[in-house]
Amino acid sequence: MLGYPDKASALGKEKDDHARQRGNPFDLGFALTTGSQVLDYRCEPDRLLDCAEEAEKLGRMHSIPFISEVLAQLIKGVAWLTAGRLHEAIVILKDASARWTTHGVNVWMPYFKAVLGEGVALSGDIMGGLSLVGEALDQIDRPGWQERVHLAEVLRLKGWMLLQLGNGHEAEWELRASLDVARKQNAKSWELRTSTTLAELLVTRGEPGAAHDLLAPIYNWFTEGFDTRDLREAKALLEELR
Secondary structure (H helix, E strand, C coil): CCCCCCHHHHHHHHHHHHHHHHHHHHHHHHHCHHHHHHHCCCCCCCHHHHHHHHHHHHHHHHHCCCHHHHHHHHHHHHHHHHHCCCHHHHHHHHHHHHHHHCCCCCCCCCHHHHHHHHHHHHHHHHHHHHHHHHHHHHHHHHCCCCCCCCHHHHHHHHHHHHCCCHHHHHHHHHHHHHHHHHHCCCCCHHHHHHHHHHHHHHHCCCHHHHHHHHHHHHHCCCCCCCCCHHHHHHHHHHHHCC
């Protein structure tokens, strides 16, 4: 999130290696699921799915259903969504999210609800997607909760959905709110992703210069991760704007 996707990937491998050396099945299952979210942020569904499937087998082998039937399924759903398997992703994310909250756990739920909302919107139900994002934002704003680690991305997804509905003014407001959160958190990767979405909005509005001036500084800040989807998409858009 801070803008070092290659360092994050390297630390992720180190984390998995350490968990394997410990030989504790719960530790390894946790590392392969919640600890593998960096692969989601890097938009690498194949690697993420490998982690989810390994965790699923591990949890079943050692009779740890929270790993095999909850965490592994959530991560599998995210991987399928990124890979474009929308129907399967929606079904598994709904089921795994229900299992997650049944255990009395709500942490990370705003992000998973927003990801599920993205899948629902991509399947054609924009209003359904907005409803799920609204639930995520309500939970983030809940007194005493304020799980803001994914707030910039949740706001970006809301802006993107509003843009699909043709509500450019409201979309811009949400996207600029997302930028504000990302900048306050020094979350450069979220800032890049939101800047790309907002730049696309500005282009459709006939403001290519403003789009370039918004996107170029944050893209040029990066020193690594140029093979990731976010940086490749930002680069492609900047080349169109030259």
